[in-house]
Amino acid sequence: MSSVQIVWLRRDLRLADQPAFHAAAQAGPVVPVYVLDDDRAGDHAYGGASRVWLHHSLDSLARSLGAHRSRIVLRRGDARQVLAALADQVGAACIHAMRHYEPWWKEAEDELRDALGDDCKLCLYDGNYLLPPGSVTTGSGSPYKIYTPFSKAMLDVMPPRDPLPEPGTIHSPDSWPDSADLQDWKLLPAKPDWAGGISDFWDFGEAAAHDRLDWWADEVADYDEGRNLPSQDITSRLSPHLHWGEISPAQVWHKLKDKRSDGWRTFAKELIWRDYAQNVIDQFPDYPRESYRDYDERKLWRNPDAGHLIDEDLEGWQMGMTGYPIVDAGMRQLWQTGWMHNRVRMIAASFLVKHLLIDWRYGEQWFWDCLVDADYGNNGVNWQWISGTGVDSNMFVRIMAPLTQSEKFNSADYIREYVPELADLSDDCIHDPPDEKRGDYPAKMIGHKEARERALEAYRAAK
Template structure:
């Protein structure tokens, strides 16, 4: 029906360029963009504190971009399906356009919404959140891939993605707008304690900022293969939160960075890893909550000392400078260098023998790029419990990792108590040189032997032996 209202349902796709839902809706009739803050559907994976900070600023930025086109965002809080169905009924909309998302609660909501819209209104889903449709990447026998390497080859076989769509130059507004919440009333930002000062210093949020960062990264990407593991270098794209919140489409990134250089090819595999995470949660919707290989919980430490060790890990007080630098960077900025994410996660699971799911939940709350699929896949890889995982007996040595990847400057930036130490000492300071910095929770050799002993006991009692 010509000129009928078109609702655009926004989630983690907060952009105008290469946004198929906006593109197709704008060609059909007046557009009503809607974002519903639905905290109930994800349960324990509702937006964490860091994500809520980013979401506030991303919605604010998109709202300003829409205002320049004579439009706005309708904000609602509650059950997404009920709110969208109500708005569709109120406006007489003929369609709700949305990008597909693969988190289990969004897949359920998409299915329920299709059945809940009033007569004459249809749900129109578009691809655009990933390089491919991750649930459609299957082997020759028609089965989805569980291992990353063949999955990656299959995705590369479908590249390049379609050329990015332009942003709409005009959005026709409806004659009247549905009622909307006030963004500030959602209290997504810190209220009692301003813990986000480092966030504001570190990040610029929104589609325009994402484009600026992409252009900056385009000048550096060819060095990525050599610098990606060096936490003291500006060797990471830092595009992950922009991609997670959909301020950039992965297709836009792919085409901007297209080329045959080794740095570009290495970075392309990181983009494909996003698709892989989505494909895994399609196959195993509870993957970030449930170990694929059960039984490892028998190795986890519990009790007061384990709780104290977990608190020390969270606050960057383990006595291992590279681990503590990462955890403090995470708390200060909402982001952690990828190599250090692995070191810190391995330390929790193997040095401290603490359940990886506690770490997953902490990362979920503190990362601005907290992604359900990627977070679960990465933690199960480290813990040795995943469908495609590192073996548990491969235990990272944080002190050696720190030296190998030249983390001295990174430690000085994030652990100021050690800033006076020379490079030769800062990775593993002697007790008398630590000052106020804590002693190690456990020595590396002792921790390694304890972890391997726990693993041997687990294998000895495992019925799958």
């Protein structure tokens, strides 16, 4: 009998096009393992919405493994210690894992490699991105920092490798090591159960991801224009499936690559943006925590820790009570579903950092806790883009006008869905209701003109 092979699972919860599973299944009996290691990630341990998705995705993968007469072993604790001990217990010849680029996972991979004895090795594979971060470089051999030339270079070498099939057979070990019960991890909220909207909004797991991709293949042609219309929501909603590795970007690319539409070309660049974000954090591991550009941040930001009125502004934004309907609709959609329409994400994020002048990191942490697709690279890169502090970012002086954006992109029905107290207002009125028609809906925290002037003055002082 061949030696036992461990598959260390993280954000790669699928069987098809999963190179670690593919290699392990060919080498011997397989013990798939997921280790819940909250301490290692520090302030980027999984937030509430991510934990909901993780529960359902692990449950789905366990059922898929059950169809192969296999199972998933659940452990909790320091990943290095847990995996090294497990490898010794089962006599594993190899721990197979997909390579991850968050700094805590890179650290864990290095520590695990050092901790394993001579009889077991760590084998890492790429496959969560179109290409491994750092593999597409400038003419001088340096990694790209700016998205546009990075995207052009990526397109020159596309398509990615062909996807791997799901293993036909996954052999089991002679005996299974002990496993925690998923329910005992209490990833789902109970008192109160605030996750009902997430469960209603999403289907979870590898099969659901492919169902969504099949649907998207028929809709992607309309994406170039439709992606900006919240009321129609012509978006793929593949982001959480990609984030948790329920589907690979190579599978998505090959499904859509023969499309001949502006929608597919635009969507392809957004898949590449996902690779770009990983390239950024591979170069700058603390990017989601530290501004890239040098500003006097004490003059630029109003710190919620410095006064209760600023803290109330932050809470009003978090709860969708800013008085700007398009912003509030987005923030309430986020709270209810764990997701927000991509155009509205930009509007809501811009409002926090420019209208309210609150440090982008407060927004990054709120999105980290509330998004089911909260990704260390994407979240940090996107927040630094909107705040004008990033290596490649929107200029701070470009301040989005939420009322104009709301009307321009026909957001009336979207507002009615998520701000029901305004549902009876006409399309002409709902984007910026007059005081006498607001009812219990709050007044604006700050007028757009006043906010713009304050932001520009703060920017000049900070430079």
